[in-house]
Amino acid sequence: MNRDLLTIYDLTPGEIEVILNKAKELKEMHLQGELYHPLEGKTLAMIFEKPSTRTRVSFEVGMHQLGGHALFLNRQDTQLGRGETIADTARVLSRYVDGIMVRTFSQERVEEMARFASVPVINGLSDLLHPCQILSDIFTIWEKRGEYRGLKVAYVGDGNNVANSWINGALRLGFDLWLACPPGFEPRQEIVARALREASSRIVLIHDAKEAVEGAHVINTDVWASMGQEGEHQERIKAFQGYQVNADLVRWARDDVLVMHCLPAHRGEEITDEVMDGPHSVVFDQAENRLHVQKAILTHLMGERRKDEAER
16 A cells, blocks of 8 residues: 655654654765665656745755656646546556655645555645645754754744644654644644644643743744735734744744744745844755655655556
8 A cells, every 4th residue: 555645644753753864864965965866767746736936846856866757747737727537637647657746725635636546645735734844844953953852842823734734743743832823813723633632742822922932942933824815915914913033032932942934934024034044043954954855755655666566
């Protein structure tokens, strides 16, 4: 049976550690100029129903560095835009390629693709979840601090797909997570409820940004209006006053706090230039690490030729 990555909740703590350790190995090899082609002859289909910079470039470059090939498909390039079902697309692509990455609006579309595909499916982003991003962020914390367990991680801003995935990450890996979101903009209720039932660490949802970041080892944020919410931009700017990651807020955290943003950033809204370009920022390190962690995910899911492929 093939394995997919639809949510961090799909992974065991042990599998996450395998991916993080593989990412470390692959990053070291890359920095040393060592060639490594475990996916030679393999192809990843990348379906983009949302625009992207980091997701597209990191997956495409990652497949190239692993010896494989990435095929970019937007909605206009496929029959999905003309009424073909996801199920039929998944069945056909599975006959051509060795893996499928989907960046789309609905989590249900990713899950349906995985249900009907016979090759691994990776969630490159949905409105609900962004697992690849959070795995890269956790790798960055581990790289900078040598650990993620026992740390206090704060998230300030919109309870969006990034916040939802941070909750899944804390649930699986056992670090404390404090989320500060404006009333009415909290993370998905069922994800929070599951985490509160199952988590071994503290997962706290509040409305006070200063309380959330007080003593934090890490501060995260994201844009206040995600793709598809542009019409709510002005309304959200008003609602999110007091949730900007600025120098005054950062002072409530530890002196060695790491400040993260998954990008793209709306500088001057959710984060200031002073913080994003300041000494606490690891924003561009975490962007770089998308490449190495996604290479680790690709090798984890696509690295061995499955028996059913060989017999097909």
